[in-house]
Amino acid sequence: MQSLLGNKKKGLLFILSAPAGTGKTTLVRALTHEFSDVIASISYTTRSPRKGEVHGKDYYFVTENEFNQRIGSADFLEHVQLYGNYYGTSKQWVQERLESGQHVFLVIDTQGAMHLRKELEAIFIFILPPSIEVLRQRLLNRATEKLEIIDRRMEQAKTELLLAENYHYQIINDQLAVAYQVLKSVVIAECHRT
Amino acid sequence: MQSLLGNKKKGLLFILSAPAGTGKTTLVRALTHEFSDVIASISYTTRSPRKGEVHGKDYYFVTENEFNQRIGSADFLEHVQLYGNYYGTSKQWVQERLESGQHVFLVIDTQGAMHLRKELEAIFIFILPPSIEVLRQRLLNRATEKLEIIDRRMEQAKTELLLAENYHYQIINDQLAVAYQVLKSVVIAECHRT
Numbered sequence: 001m002q003s004l005l006g007n008k009k010k011g012l013l014f015i016l017s018a019p020a021g022t023g024k025t026t027l028v029r030a031l032t033h034e035f036s037d038v039i040a041s042i043s044y045t046t047r048s049p050r051k052g053e054v055h056g057k058d059y060y061f062v063t064e065n066e067f068n069q070r071i072g073s074a075d076f077l078e079h080v081q082l083y084g085n086y087y088g089t090s091k092q093w094v095q096e097r098l099e100s101g102q103h104v105f106l107v108i109d110t111q112g113a114m115h116l117r118k119e120l121e122a123i124f125i126f127i128l129p130p131s132i133e134v135l136r137q138r139l140l141n142r143a144t145e146k147l148e149i150i151d152r153r154m155e156q157a158k159t160e161l162l163l164a165e166n167y168h169y170q171i172i173n174d175q176l177a178v179a180y181q182v183l184k185s186v187v188i189a190e191c192h193r194t
Numbered sequence: 195m196q197s198l199l200g201n202k203k204k205g206l207l208f209i210l211s212a213p214a215g216t217g218k219t220t221l222v223r224a225l226t227h228e229f230s231d232v233i234a235s236i237s238y239t240t241r242s243p244r245k246g247e248v249h250g251k252d253y254y255f256v257t258e259n260e261f262n263q264r265i266g267s268a269d270f271l272e273h274v275q276l277y278g279n280y281y282g283t284s285k286q287w288v289q290e291r292l293e294s295g296q297h298v299f300l301v302i303d304t305q306g307a308m309h310l311r312k313e314l315e316a317i318f319i320f321i322l323p324p325s326i327e328v329l330r331q332r333l334l335n336r337a338t339e340k341l342e343i344i345d346r347r348m349e350q351a352k353t354e355l356l357l358a359e360n361y362h363y364q365i366i367n368d369q370l371a372v373a374y375q376v377l378k379s380v381v382i383a384e385c386h387r388t
Contacts, residue, residue, distance in 0.1 A: 002368040004375055169386045174196040181198055182382055189383035192363045192376055 005037055006191040011098040013120070014105045014187065017113045018127035019157030021138040023173045027127065028105050030180050031187065038187065041094060041106045044070065047085035050144075077120075078112040083152070087112075103187065110163045117166060123190050125183070126167035130174040132158065199231055200385040205292040207314070208299045208381065211307045212321035213351030215332040217367045221321065222299050224374050225381065232381065235288060235300045238264065241279035244338075271314075272306040277346070281306075297381065304354045311360060317384050319377070320361035324368040326352065 018024040031038050044060045046067050055061050062070075067086050070076060079088030089106055097104050106122075113124060129135035135157055139150045164170050169186050173179035212218040225232050238254045240261050249255050256264075261280050264270060273282030283300055291298050300316075311318060323329035329351055333344045358364050363380050367373035 002366065002372040004372060004379075006376075165388055167388055169383065170388055171386055172196065178196040178198060182200075182386055185198075185379035185382035186386065188376055188379035189363065192365055192380065194359055194361060194364055 004188050004191075005035060005103070008191060009101060011037070011101050011103040012187075012190055013094065013098060013122040014103065014125060014190075015113050015116060015120075015122045016105055016107050016125045016127065017110050017160065017163075017167070018107075018173075019129065019135060019160050020153045021135050021142065021157075022127045022129045023176060023179065024107055024127050026176065027173070027180055027183050028107060031105065031184060034184070035103075035187070037101065038103045038105065039097060041089055041097075041104050043108075044076075044079075044088045044090065045085060047087075077106075078108060078116055080109060080112045082109060083149075103191070110160045114163060114166060123169070123186070124167040125169045125171065125186060126164040127179070127183075128161065128164060128170060128172045129157075130172055132161075134174075198382050198385075199229060199297070202385060203295060205231070205295050205297045206381075206384055207288065207292060207316040208297065208319060208384075209307050209310060209314075209316045210299055210301050210319045210321065211304050211354065211357075211361065212301075212367075213323065213329060213354050214347045215329050215336065215351075216321045216323045217370060217373065218301055218321050220370065221367070221374055221377050222301060225299065225378060228378070229297075229381070231295065232297045232299065233291060235283055235291075235298050237302075238270075238273075238282045238284065239279060241277075241281075271300075272302060272310055274303060274306045276303060277343075297385070304357045308357060308360060317363070317380070318361040319363045319365065319380060320358040321373070321377075322355065322358060322364060322366045323351075324366055326355075328368075 016024060016028065028040050032040050042060060044062050044067060046062060046064045049061055053059065064086065067088065070088065071079060075090050075092060076088040077091040077094055079086060094104055116122065117124060136154055139153060171179055171182045210218060210222065222234050226234050236254060238256050238261060240256060240258045243255055247253065261282065264282065265273060269284050269286060270282040271285040271288055273280060288298055307318060310316065330348055333347060365373055365376045
């Protein structure tokens with residue numbers, strides 16, 4: 001059976017950034033569900049688990065002290081502070097998965113991505129909202145956060161959108177099914193690049 | 195309605211090469227049928243029409259004299275002699291289609307493709323057979339050509355396969371449906387490249 005993801009021995013690393021509310025979580029989840037060889041990286045974070053989030057599945061939830069120890073041992077591929085919390089990706093965790101042939105999706109903010117752009121071989125993908133207005137509406141509909149936080153996220157989003165040009169691919173998420181098809185195409189195509 | 199092929203104003207040029215019998219014609223036809231914005235370039239040739247081939251649809255069938263006049267006026271993006279016949283692609287024809295936002299597929303041999311690789315911005319795709327043995331069997335099954343010609347095509351194929359590394363993408367056509375999905379993914383992905 002010929003595979004859509006080709007037959008490369010080593011997996012590919014995909015770095016995905018998107019302002020909050022552009023559907024990145026849904027998109028990556030759909031991808032990992034459809035392809036057993038595609039996995040999402042699990043980050044370490046100092047923030048508290050949201051309702052339903054599981055340690056070791058959604059994140060590794062650690063204390064600030066533990067987080068700092070990992071920084072000290074240079075285990076992080078990247079780490080960043082966002083809204084007062086720390087997030088970091090374990091270098092070893094990612095490398096082991098790539099070596100085993102799995103394709104890894106790293107969902108990180110633009111700050112972390114731009115840092116990695118210079119020093120890492122990876123495919124950088126940016127998900128955009130159809131417009132800033134649509135994005136605001138989506139965040140309001142989600143209603144999990146206070147207006148004040150939504151405003152902060154909107155400011156963050158505007159800054160992030162300016163960086164989209166630095167990514168290899170830009171995908172607008174207007175209709176989820178189309179955006180997913182495009183994201184999937186990027187993964188399939190990259191698996192066949194020389 | 196969000197389009198799978200994005201919203202770039204100018205079309206992309208895809209250069210596709212493949213040994214005879216790898217299914218390139220079927221693959222490109224499926225693509226142009228599915229996407230109205232994807233078209234196959236129509237070449238000029240001095241060879242005789244095969245049964246069912248239509249002038250202005252499959253090729254522009256011209257005399258050797260007419261072909262030489264077009265070479266003289268520098269109208270060809272590339273032209274090549276294959277099995278005693280000439281094939282050429284009109285520069286103007288391609289440029290006009292790209293400017294109008296259509297994505298153009300140029301199916302040419304490796305010789306022509308390698309020539310264009312140096313001087314043209316395009317996406318180069320190589321279609322490979324699962325193996326040389328499978329390729330020979332396919333050509334025998336097709337049974338439209340003499341054994342002597344099949345042998346010549348096999349020698350040609352072996353030389354061409356060595357050049358696959360020079361293309362941006364390599365797609366094995368083992369199962370047609372999978373190969374088509376991969377080719378389609380390359381087109382969709384490239385339409386979203388920054």
